[in-house]
Amino acid sequence: MEAAPLRGTPDFGGTTQVAREADGIGSTPELAVLAALQSAVAQVNGVRVASQMQGLRAGLHVDVDGEHVGDIRADAFTQQMIAGSQGAVLGYEILSQDEVRQLDEETIARVRASDEGWSFKGSASANASGEASAKSGSASASVRESYDEKVSVDAKRGASSFDSDVTHRSMRSYWKVRVRAQIAQYRAPDEQGKPKIVVALPRTKAGSYAVGDGRVDADEVADAIRARLSDTLTQTQRFIVLDREFGDELQAEIDHINSGNVRLQDTARVGQQLATDLILIPTIERFEYPRSVRNLRMSDRQVTSYSGGGRITLRLINATTGQVVMSDSFDHQLASTGPSTLPRVVNGRNMAAAMMESLSGQIGTSIVTTLFPVSVVSVDGDQVVLSQGGDTVQAGQRWQAVRLGEELKDPQTGRSLGRSEHPCCTIRIDRVAAQTSYGTIEDGVDAMRGGFRPGQIELRQKLGSKPAAAAAGATASAAPAAAARPAAKPKPKPAAAPAEDPNW
Incomplete structure (x- = not known):
């Protein structure tokens, strides 16, 4: 059995790449496939992607490069479909x-018709007459005839009505498709519960600052x-520190991914930038170390001095x-220099x-100790391991530590007081x-003997160097040096200036 590595990457x-099966319904087979892939x-x-x-719906005429596709399995x-998914779909098969x-x-309509009946009354008459004769040899004959006829009609029908139900049914068809798709998925790194923070560009109240014998541009200081x-x-x-300074470089990489020159599955990286939880907004209130010049009254010489320092206010805001x-x-x-007529140059x-x-070190230490106090995670005798490294703490520093006790609550509001x-x-x-x-x-080594739990002891106040140890070290180092060299001769004291000597 292979042992696990001691340090992870x-x-x-x-x-x-993950596989998913989904169903889709559409009025055409093409739209059904698209719906299944979207699902x-x-x-x-997520739905947004x-x-x-x-x-793709607008272009689903089933024509590709001028040729009719004809089959969704083509x-x-x-x-x-794969190209139109913008890298979300790496491939699929229709199950x-x-x-x-x-x-x-289905429509059912009731038809009703009615009338008030009708009547008809009329008469007609006709008459005619005719005469005919014939003669043959000594014989002859004649005929006369006439007629007269009259007709009358009288008919009527009463009111009537008609009721009927008319049913209309229309059928439709749709397509149901099931697909198995290979989907590109971006796996975000484990945030481990760290809050995300953005450092805003510090605000300035001047265009430049006088430091030493020159001036420093305010934008340079802010950057x-x-x-x-x-x-x-x-x-x-x-913290997860998010960058807001190199936006052009990040956008160039996104454009490169969208250009189609990268692997299809790498397009899943687009749209994965993080949003911040906290915004750190510094303001430079004071940043100076100016040169002060004063002319002497009794001569043409000038007295110069330097003094100043910096001040930054800070706000940490929930975004x-x-x-x-x-x-x-x-x-x-900064340490001030005393007035002097000697020429000097201060590198601003x-x-x-x-x-x-x-200033940046103070701010970083304050943020960490306020939100995430440095705590003891391991104890071995008088040796401890602390939960923080980097520039937050430095070798040689001495810190006052506290042991955490029971939780305190405000009796009026019930709010936790820590x-x-x-x-x-x-x-x-x-x-x-x-x-x-x-x-x-x-x-306080004895404080660890009552049972230790990781995180129970936290650092609070930074102390100065230990005076006793420093003095003892100085005495011990000075003794051999004094024994190794001969005693120095006492220097003569400078003569007191004559009280009435005008040239002194």
Whole structure:
């Protein structure tokens, strides 16, 4: 049996191929196949993706390249369906097809007719007369005749009515098709419950900032702070940081996929960009280290000095509801230089980089410790493993740790107030890895003996270096050095300036 690997590979998602069977009904076999394919795509990728195939209905004249397809099982029709699906359908086969006839409409009408009857009355008469004679030799004869006739008619019929039911039935036929389709599906990477966050471009209140002996463009400062914040949040491994800076490059890749020059199944990657949960909006309130010049009254020389620092306000907003999740401000004060007449040059870009590094580090640490406090996940004697690495913590730092107790609730509203916190120990960071860090418990080792549960101990406040250890280390290192070199001769004190010497 092969052992499982100790470290898994990164998960970036990808495209897979799944098989689905679906039924479709249509007035023609072609429309029935299209309906079945839409149903199969909807089962895998949702109705929105399936609706993209709706445009195929207009072109289903069963004519491809000017030739009549004639059969839905023809290769030409299959290729038409696959191409029209925009990569959603990789292939399919028709399992069954049936023509179903059923009663479409039945109409029953009642017909009624009636009249009021009729009557007829009339008379007619005729008369005629005639005479004829004949003579033959000595004999002769004659005839005379007449007649007269009269006729009269008198007829009538009473009122009558007629009722009848007339039934009309119309039949129609439709096609029922069952297909098995191979559907391209995009498998998203496992988000592991991480919130998605976007770092907005910091807002500025000036076009440039005076730093040192020059000026730094405000857009350059904003871009650098945005990049540093994205780096800091990415390294925490607690967020899915979404990019909003390189949109043109992302769109170029989408256009390349839609061009048809990639594998058919890779078109399932289109439309898979994530929407954010949180938006981080920084505002640069102050960013300066200007040069101050003052002219001396008694000479033509100038006295120069430098002082300043940076200040950034921050808002973390729920992108869906607009709720402000976090609001804070961060300061970094640069060391001021005393007034001097000596020429000096201050590199403004180096000073700006130092301020940006400090401010972005403060912001990243504050966000992580507020939303995801660093906790102890493992204890071995006085050695601990912490849940955070990267730039959030640094080797040599000392942190005050607390032990979480029972959950507290507001007696008036019933809202949870979190858990009670009890200071328990001090933890020194010894080594920092990408996702974890390792430290030593300096004070309060006994607090771990009462039973430990991962996540029960969290870091709270960053402390300064240990004075006793620093002093002891300084004394120990200074003693050998003092013993190795001879005692230095005392330097003579400078002579006191004469009180009345005008040239002193």
